[in-house]
Amino acid sequence: MSAGIHISPDTIRSRFSAAMSAMYRDEVPAYGTLMDLVAGVNDETLAADPAERARLEEVDDLARISEERHGAIRLGTAEELHIMRRLFAVMGMHPVGYYDLSEAGVPVHSTAFRPVGAEALKRNPFRVFTSLLRLDLIEDDALRAEAARLLSGRRIFTRGCLDLIEHAEAQGGLTDAEAGRFVTEALETFRWQPHANVGHDMYRRLHDAHRLIADVVSFKGPHINHLTPRTLDIDKVQARMPARGITPKAVVEGPPTRKCPILLRQTSFKALEEPVLFRAGEDWQEGSHTARFGEIEQRGVALTPKGRALYDRLLSQTRRRWRPAADGSNASEYMAALTEAFAAFPDDWASLRAEGLAYFTYAPTEKGLAAGAGGKDLETLIAQGALRYDPIIYEDFLPVSAAGIFQSNLGDDAAQDFAASPSQRRFEADLGAAVLNEFDHYAAVQCASLDASLKALDGLAA
Ligand code: OOG
Ligand code: NI
Numbered sequence: 001m002s003a004g005i006h007i008s009p010d011t012i013r014s015r016f017s018a019a020m021s022a023m024y025r026d027e028v029p030a031y032g033t034l035m036d037l038v039a040g041v042n043d044e045t046l047a048a049d050p051a052e053r054a055r056l057e058e059v060d061d062l063a064r065i066s067e068e069r070h071g072a073i074r075l076g077t078a079e080e081l082h083i084m085r086r087l088f089a090v091m092g093m094h095p096v097g098y099y100d101l102s103e104a105g106v107p108v109h110s111t112a113f114r115p116v117g118a119e120a121l122k123r124n125p126f127r128v129f130t131s132l133l134r135l136d137l138i139e140d141d142a143l144r145a146e147a148a149r150l151l152s153g154r155r156i157f158t159r160g161c162l163d164l165i166e167h168a169e170a171q172g173g174l175t176d177a178e179a180g181r182f183v184t185e186a187l188e189t190f191r192w193q194p195h196a197n198v199g200h201d202m203y204r205r206l207h208d209a210h211r212l213i214a215d216v217v218s219f220k221g222p223h224i225n226h227l228t229p230r231t232l233d234i235d236k237v238q239a240r241m242p243a244r245g246i247t248p249k250a251v252v253e254g255p256p257t258r259k260c261p262i263l264l265r266q267t268s269f270k271a272l273e274e275p276v277l278f279r280a281g282e283d284w285q286e287g288s289h290t291a292r293f294g295e296i297e298q299r300g301v302a303l304t305p306k307g308r309a310l311y312d313r314l315l316s317q318t319r320r321r322w323r324p325a326a327d328g329s330n331a332s333e334y335m336a337a338l339t340e341a342f343a344a345f346p347d348d349w350a351s352l353r354a355e356g357l358a359y360f361t362y363a364p365t366e367k368g369l370a371a372g373a374g375g376k377d378l379e380t381l382i383a384q385g386a387l388r389y390d391p392i393i394y395e396d397f398l399p400v401s402a403a404g405i406f407q408s409n410l411g412d413d414a415a416q417d418f419a420a421s422p423s424q425r426r427f428e429a430d431l432g433a434a435v436l437n438e439f440d441h442y443a444a445v446q447c448a449s450l451d452a453s454l455k456a457l458d459g460l461a462a
Contacts, residue, residue, distance in 0.1 A: 006173030009092030010123040013115065016091055016183050017126035020071060020190060024227045027192055027292070028272065031227060033244050034294050037237055038229045039066060045232040059361075059390050060122055068230040070297070072129040073190065073222040074108060074215060076151035078430035080222070081132050083157055083165070085431050087186055088113040090168045092120055093127065095435040097396050100422035104403030106410075107137040107210055109427050111435050112397055118445065121395065129397055132430065133216045134423075138209055147206065147217045150197060156221040161185035190224040192274070192292065200278040200287055211410045215291055225409075226268065226295045234265045234298035241269065246294070249408040250328030253401035255311065256339040259347050261300025262358065263311060263394045266401050268295035271409035293409045301391035302442045307357035314341040315400060326408060353389055359442040360389040361449040364456045373457035378450070387453055392445060396438045 025032040042065060046053040056062040075081050085095060093113040101108050114127030135151075138144040157165075164182040168174050174182055196203060198218045207214035216222070231237050235257055241248045246269045254265040271293040277284035303311055318341045322334040345357075352358040368386025381387040428434050 004175035004177075006171070007176050007179055008123075009090065009173070010115070010120050012174065012179045012182065013091035013093060013126055014067075014124040015179065016186060017067070017069065017124060019183050019187055020224060021069065021227060023187060023191065024071075024224060028294065030246055030269065030272075031294050033246060034237075034241075034269075034296060035229055037240055037244055038231045038296055041236045041240070042066065042232045045236075055390070061393070064122055064125055065230055065232065068125050069227050070112075070114075070127045070129060071190075071224045071227045072131070073224055074131045074133060074212065075156075075222050076133050076154070076216045078132070080156055081130070081430050082432045083162070084130060085113070085433060086165050086169065087157070087161065087189075088128065090165060090174065090182060091126075095130075095431060095433060096441070097438045098422070098424045098427060098435050099397060099399045099402060100424075101131070101399060101403055101406065102134060102137060102422075104399065104406075106212060106403055106406045107134045108132060108212065109134060109423060110397075110402070111427070111431070114395060116436065116441065125395065127395070129402065132427065133213065138213065140209060143205060143209055146202070147213065150202075150217050154197060154220055156189050158185045158188050161189065189221055191221070192223045193220045194274070194276055195220065195284065196276050196278045196287075196289075198278065199280060200285055203278060203287070203289075212406070215289070218289070223291060225271075225291055226293045228266070228295040228297050231296050231298050234267060234296060237296050238267050249404075250326060250331045251324045251334055251404075253404040254398060255300075255315075255345075256335065256342050258300075258342070258345075260349055260352060260391075261298060262303060262307070262345070262352075263300055264297055264396075264398055264401065265300075266295060266297045266405060268293050268405050268408055290409065295405060299393050299395075301352065301358040301360075302394040302396075302438075303358050304356055304443070305439055306355075307352070308439075310345060310357065314344060317341050319400075324404070349389070349391065352391075359392040359446045361392055361446060362387050362389050362453040363449065364388075364453045368457050372459060373454060381457065386457060392442055 075084060092115050094116055095111040096114055096116065097112055099110040101110060108131035110129060110131040112127050112129050115121050115125060135144050135148055138147065160181065164174065164178060164185060167178065196218045197220055203214055203218045206217050234252055238248050238252060249268050252265050252267045255262050271290040273288050273290050276287045276289045278287050318338045321337050322330050324331065324334045346352055346355060353360050365386055365388050368381065371386060373381060382389065
């Protein structure tokens with residue numbers, strides 16, 4: 001391969017995200033329906049709120065919204081996780097956050113691969129929630145050994161993909177033509193493959209241990225299990241799903257409806273029952289598996305550790321009273337209790353900022369630049385209209401919500417008790433890198449914008 005001009009990892013990510021979306025739309029038609037529904041609701045929401053539309057345009061966030069989506073995969077081994085990190089790095093996606101799902105009854109721990117810098121996020125915020133199966137949480141020794149043996153024998157990356165990852169690392173990037181090949185090769189890893197790695201009996205045993213274990217161990221690769229577009233009004237999309245032939249899960253995960261959205265709200269529709277071919281000697285035996293589903297999300301402001309602690313407290317207060325049942329039988333009680341609990345969470349931007357509950361970026365206004373800062377403090381500058389502040393969007397995930405999403409398509413019976421056993425160090429050793437702490441990152445973004453604003457007001461900026 002010859003050296004040439006490298007294209008931006010952001011461009012590779014945009015192409016990959018578009019290719020993944022097209023593939024998923026082909027494989028799971030309901031995803032296409034959901035995309036149409038979301039696009040329609042987003043247009044309506046913006047048309048009804050010209051001020052918000054103008055603000056999004058001003059902070060340069062409007063374009064990314066219709067492009068925006070996340071996906072999720074589940075990996076089986078440390079080696080797969082390690083290579084996956086290198087694959088995503090080619091596209092400018094890095095591991096952010098550590099999520100221990102064992103305490104929520106799902107035998108995995110996870111991170112999110114995503115772009116990190118403001119510019120990269122604006123170009124394309126595509127992210128992938130990536131879980132690693134915790135075989136150490138399987139109690140049956142024989143089954144654990146068999147699962148490990150099956151996983152060690154599979155190869156989830158094509159030779160071409162591995163070569164291009166190495167090439168990108170050695171050369172510091174990929175040319176346009178190489179990137180085209182990389183996207184094609186990398187996509188293979190995420191494709192649904194109906195030919196299972198196991199016979200039906202083995203699938204049953206794995207499934208009986210935990211449905212998630214069967215989903216990872218029985219197949220040749222980590223099929224993308226959902227792709228999630230971002231909506232500006234999740235309640236509206238949820239309400240309109242049935243008319244489009246889609247049955248949403250019973251409750252929206254995350255905070256309740258608010259004037260000022262915080263963190264992340266998510267809802268999904270049930271996994272499809274798909275035909276699978278199980279091994280039967282030299283032959284194949286027909287069967288089925290539920291794996292792939294659809295989800296939508298609405299993103300709000302990132303919370304500080306103080307805000308997050310309040311969020312966690314109000315959420316667990318609610319869930320102590322009502323644990324949402326999968327059949328929706330207590331959905332209205334749960335939502336009412338959630339709304340009631342969250343009355344304690346301030347719902348205007350000024351309080352969220354002043355009380356240090358959420359992160360914001362700062363920017364000098366025209367008026368401020370004309371007048372100068374003149375040694376005034378932050379609060380005075382804001383009160384005088386010299387500084388504006390805008391919410392920093394939460395780009396990450398929530399463990400309780402993620403568990404709810406896992407659970408809703410694995411079935412209620414999939415909730416099992418595992419001892420909570422966060423194991424971030426182990427995860428990072430397998431990954432071959434530390435994960436970025438999301439709070440540190442949001443705090444640094446806020447701080448940098450404030451510094452730059454104050455300098456600009458002092459007339460010190462370039
Ligand atoms: C991942 C579930 C978590 C989210 O949006 O919280 C997730 C999975 O089911 O593999 O995607
Ligand atoms: Ni998701």
